[in-house]
Amino acid sequence: WQRQFVMPDASRLNEMRCITKSRFMTTNQPSSELLDVGHMTYLNSEVFYRKLPTNSCRLHPMPPRAMAAAVEEGELQAGPLPIAEVMRLGETVKSLGNLGVACEGEARSVFLFSHLPVEELSGKKIAVTSHTATSIQLLRLLFADHWNVTGHEFVEMSDDHDAALVIGDPALEMLNRGDFDHHNDLGGAWNSLTGLPFVFAEWVIRSDTDQLLSDELELRLVQATRDGLESIPEIQQARTSNRMSAEHVSNYVLNFTYFLGEKEREGQREFEHRLKRLPQWRPTVLTPTAAV
Numbered sequence: 529w530q531r532q533f534v535m536p537d538a539s540r541l542n543e544m545r546c547i548t549k550s551r552f553m554t555t556n557q558p559s560s561e562l563l564d565v566g567h568m569t570y571l572n573s574e575v576f577y578r579k580l581p582t583n584s585c586r587l588h589p590m591p592p593r594a595m596a597a598a599v600e601e602g603e604l605q606a607g608p609l610p611i612a613e614v615m616r617l618g619e620t621v622k623s624l625g626n627l628g629v630a631c632e633g634e635a636r637s638v639f640l641f642s643h644l645p646v647e648e649l650s651g652k653k654i655a656v657t658s659h660t661a662t663s664i665q666l667l668r669l670l671f672a673d674h675w676n677v678t679g680h681e682f683v684e685m686s687d688d689h690d691a692a693l694v695i696g697d698p699a700l701e702m703l704n705r706g707d708f709d710h711h712n713d714l715g716g717a718w719n720s721l722t723g724l725p726f727v728f729a730e731w732v733i734r735s736d737t738d739q740l741l742s743d744e745l746e747l748r749l750v751q752a753t754r755d756g757l758e759s760i761p762e763i764q765q766a767r768t769s770n771r772m773s774a775e776h777v778s779n780y781v782l783n784f785t786y787f788l789g790e791k792e793r794e795g796q797r798e799f800e801h802r803l804k805r806l807p808q809w810r811p812t813v814l815t816p817t818a819a820v
Contacts, residue, residue, distance in 0.1 A: 562586050563741055566595040566607025568729070570696040571777070572629055572637060572784050573608060574763050575756030576731075576749065584748045591659040592695075592729065593811070599734060606733035606745060610661035614730050615800055616810070621732035624742075625750040628730035630785040630792045635715030635728065637699045637780070638663050641708035642691035651679040655689035656811065662728055663695050664811050666714050669802050674721045682811070700780075704771045724795035727788060753786055 567577060567587040577587070588604060596613035598604040599621065606624060614621060642649060649671075656664055664682070671677040683689055694702050703711060718726045731749065733742050756763075763781060764774040772780070785792060 561741070563605040563733075563737065563745055564588060564603065565745070566590050566598065566604050566609070568592070568595065568608050570637070571700070571763075571767055571780060572696070573729075574767065575759075575781065575786055576608065576627070576753050577756070578752070578759050578763060579755035580748060580752035584752075585745060593659060593661040596661055599732070602734065605737045605741075606731065608729040608731045610663075611727050611730055611796060611799070612662040612665045612803070612810070614732055615803075617732075619735060622735050624731040624733045625746045625753075626788045627749060627753055627786060628727050628788045628792070630725050630727040630788060630795070631715045631783060632725040632785070632791075633716055633719045634713040634783070635726070636713065636783055637697070638666075638695045638714045638728070639699045639703060640667060640691055640693050640712045640714065641702060642710045642712070643708055644690060645710055646675050646677065646691075646712050649675075649677045649680060649691055652690035653681045653683050653688060655685045655687060655692040656682050657685060657692075657694050657698065659698075660693060660695055660811070663693060663714060665803055666718060666726070666799070667693055668806055668809070669799070670714065670717050670721065672806060673802060674717055701771065718795075718799075722795070722798055724798055725785065725792050726799065727792050727796045730788065730796075757786065 562583070563585045565585040565587055567589040569589050585606075588598070590598060590604075590607075592610045593613070595604065595607045596609045596617070599607055599609060600613075600617060608627070608629065609617075609621070611628070640646060640654075644652070654667075671680065685692065692702075692708070702708075715726050715728075718724070733745065760778050760781060764777045767777045768774045788796075
């Protein structure tokens with residue numbers, strides 16, 4: 529999984545087509561040469577996009593699972609994909625700048641909400657958000673290795689259920705509403721089980737993408753992420769609401785790691801190892817299905 533970010537040499541940089549250097553500048557680059565890139569609109573991905581020049585690429589807002597499908601079909605060239613889908617896609621994609629979304633401990637927005645303690649969910653119905661591709665696999669793993677929950681069913685959010693897996697901004701909203709008696713943070717549970725960080729998403733690009741355009745995007749994205757982490761006050765101003773104070777926004781965003789190092793890669797390898805021990809299953813279409 530590890531891929532070091534290497535700055536292209538000067539001659540390669542000189543070959544690169546011009547991309548805007550300011551969020552408000554225009555460029556003469558033909559729009560046909562811009563890559564189609566997934567835009568994850570969750571708050572925990574804001575740092576990637578806040579300072580990304582608008583003409584660096586064509587952004588397409590999508591939830592995680594749909595974004596992975598779009599990259600697989602070639603409708604998008606790049607994006608921050610769910611790590612379970614990155615593993616599945618294999619050599620179809622490659623890492624982009626060692627960027628991703630990881631946490632060491634609580635994720636604070638990936639929750640199993642329930643009316644019962646998690647240890648009492650055997651044989652119960654678990655509703656699953658249609659957005660998830662990685663968190664559902666993490667939940668399967670935690671049920672098997674951590675909580676010893678068996679005989680459950682995964683169902684649609686619209687079906688009757690005893691618990692619900694919700695991720696991203698909707699999870700923040702549900703936590704604020706207090707609809708359920710119990711909530712378990714999957715990032716925290718993973719850390720309790722393994723002592724390792726969990727990588728929820730990784731920036732990847734299709735391996736068949738033109739290398740010149742791939743290098744361009746990687747440079748811009750790495751710099752935009754660094755600049756985004758220096759722009760927390762802007763993110764606070766844009767995202768503060770009656771549900772999240774400015775301090776809450778800042779603490780939440782900075783709870784994540786966005787540059788993946790060896791420790792995150794170790795957590796990623798451990799997740800892959802444990803997942804391979806479970807029966808193969810992925811939520812292509814969520815209909816009431818017995819868990820395995």
